[in-house]
Amino acid sequence: MNYQIVLENTLKNLNGKKTLLLHACCAPCSSYVIEYLSNYFDITILFYNPNIDTLEEYNKRLQELLKFVKCFKTKNPVKVVSLGYNNQDYLDIIEGLEQEKEGGSRCFKCYRLRLEKSFIYAKKHNFDFITTTLTISPFKNSKIINEIGAELENIYHVNYLYSDFKKKEGYKRSIVLSHEYNLYRQDYCGCKFSKREN
Ligand code: SF4
DSSP states (O other), rough: OOOOHHHHHHHHHHOOOOEEEEEEEHHHHHHHHHHHTTEEEEEEEEEETTTOOOOHOOOOOOOHHHHHHHHHHOOSEEEEEEOOHHHHHHHHHTTTTTTTTTTSSHHHHHHHHHHHHHHHEEETTTOOOEEEGHHHHGTHHHEEEEEEEEEEHHHHEEEEEOOOOTTTHHHHHHHHHHHTOOOOOOOOOOSSHHHTTT
């Protein structure tokens, strides 16, 4: 399945302006996704990332995202909501998988935790669509992320926007934007286990 083509077809068939809840992991990954999708949607970015290992790092990533959104000119409005930091949410769901390699089953639980919380928020606040920046990373499994999105769409009845943002040079564009806006690009995914692997 080419999720970029699925996304393009959805965008082509949008009927009027819609609202999108965009789960975002950090500013660099969000930069290209905001540039792309703000042409189509009013975007609310949800910063929910309990996987991040410390409060200091959490705040650093959030501040970078706020800085980027403030500076970056978009066709439609973009705002940011943070759900606050609670690393225990993450530690509880990955219990027993601490030794898994990055990209394995620990990560799948981590994607699901962040996506499900985003779906619950989107449902509560009546968003038309929901998606996540996570598929821009070449280190993350887009197929699994989209399968989780499809499963949650059936549970919460909010339209999931399929994506593979790394396609069409999306990942490269995020690096260019990160340099242009002088964004902090962390050298590990987020959890303390990913730090260990670097
Ligand atoms: S490596 Fe990244 S995706 Fe995997 S569990 Fe850690 S923070 Fe989550």
